[in-house]
Amino acid sequence: MIMDRKAILEELKKVLAPYIKNKELLAGINEQTNLVTDLKINSANLVDIVIDAESKYHIEIDVDSAEKMVTVSNCLDVIQEKLAQTSQP
């Protein structure tokens, strides 16, 4: 699947949305946004986000990669990397 970073970000916002109580925070998301400290996402929901992202992008996110998903930028890096792996012949 070929998706540019902006397109991935738009889809990622949809993945994050159910886990953000204050919807105003959703509007202000940028690459530097931290999932826990900025978006106030509960740690239990971080695992939900990983499996929702797996479904959304048809990828598998291993434990080592999930560990890197601290900021939105980190999430985009991981998703891009996994998408690139799945598109390889």
Added chain:
Amino acid sequence: MSALPLGLPGAGIDIVDLSLTDPARSERLAPKMLAPSEYALRPAEMSFHIFLWLCWSVKEAVYKFRRGTFFQPTRIVLDALNRVGDLHVRSVVTSDYILSVVDTPGLVFEVAPLSGDPSEEVRSLIKKGFPDWERRPVSFSHHGRYMAYSLQDADGSRVGKTDYAKRKNLV
């Protein structure tokens, strides 16, 4: 620099509001939350859903006790449902929530309903019993309808302020 008294053990507590967990997702969540060796720890009478979130809460409590910087659940491995390495963890499982707390001398913990801002309410709660709480090792947790704290009490005389009437199973 830590403001906590030297020589005292830390504190670690976690609460899971079960109404915010979905049994239908347990199988998919499990590989992200459990180490392979932990599956064998499930008692026959315990549902996989409860087992999963019990393990999670134990791991979170231990993580907070160790004052980690990033919680990766599969890296904290339970040796038993109430033990991680040399840490003993007490857990309360009710039909509404699961609470886990690292056991230490003089342990005090309390659970209460949450209706507003979690950080304000839990500090208000702890201040009532312990005006000097900021000078103690303390841990906070909140999830959904509940908040909880644990701390070290010098004489341990006020252990277990949580609502034991609702307790169904103490692991």
